Amino acid sequence: MQALDIRPCRLDAKTQVLRAEVRAFLAEELKQYSPAERAKGLVGLVPEFSRKLGERGWLGMTWPKRYGGHERSALERYVVLEELLAAGAPVGAHWVAERQSGPLLIKFSAEVLAPQIVPGITRGETLLAIGMSEPDVGSDLAAVRTRAEKTDGGWIVNGSKVWTSGAHLAHYMITLLRTGPKEEGDRRAGLSQLLIDLKSPGVTVRPVYNMLGEHDFNEVFLENVFVPDDFVIGQLGNGWQQVTAELALERSGPERYLSSTQLYLAMLDEADPQDTRHTVSLGRLAARYAALRQMSLGVAGMLARGENPAIPATVVKDQGALLEQAIPEVAHDLFGDQREPGSDLDQVMRFLTQSAPSFSLRGGTREILRGIIAGGLGLR
Structure with a gap:
């Protein structure tokens, strides 16, 4: 069995200077944002905000300078992400491209x-979507049916993708598909x-509209789409290895436990320090936040350090979703019959109560994640 x-990881003085700089920027940029608007930060699609981050050198921070990157440390990037998410900044437009498409x-x-492609990502100008999931196959990526057939100078693609966040704004989509046959005993x-x-x-x-009637997910239909040979990523037939490396990047960041933070902050504002239920419940959430932050950090x-974080990242994602989904439940338990209709707490609670079910779907369902963890620990 593997361990x-x-x-533990400690942040150095340089990251603390950077943190103060980011906080000052966000205090000015987001001063007109209400708590309800901040609650939508990770799905907030505001390309102008992404371009402002690019101008400050806060996109592609760890990437080589030859691609427009800044060759800063992974810990400096972590601090920027943490501050953006904690403040509820509208980061949805560039998030996928910066988090995983550029590195891929x-x-x-x-x-x-x-x-x-990558220099445009660092400027916040080039937006990407991920074409992994498909209708009727759930989280089973090996069951994808979208297919590319070879033609002169490229490929002809037919199929469809779903849950493609931000595809209506994106310029490109990195797409997992079949270019060759399955092999007996190996669907990958x-x-x-x-x-x-x-x-x-x-x-x-x-568009795919959520329960709030809002639109960030999409379906993408591909009918005889020509893709030139140069637009093949990596090696033909190596898609499974590439996409699993990409998913490790998707599962490890602070967005995997900070999505409900605006509701936690709203509860702290409304909490009665003399009420033991408030103190105990919110204190337990703070302890879980602290533990997940240390794991994510x-x-x-x-x-x-250049190590492979695939299994630890999957654990962070799994446990982070449990915390994010627990916070609306705690809010209803503590304030469900007391909150004022239309108040900040009420608006944030309504949004996150309806959004939270999706938190255990994005980046892989709980069942898929726990299967990966069990395999990585030698338990299956």
């Missing part, structure tokens, strides 16, 4: 696609990743 080793292109298409064989220009003929993006430390 799960997440070592740098690693697997360093000479072809990365020089074309024949999978590849292609970069699809979402303005290409044959691409249709349709430990994963950032692994990245800084």
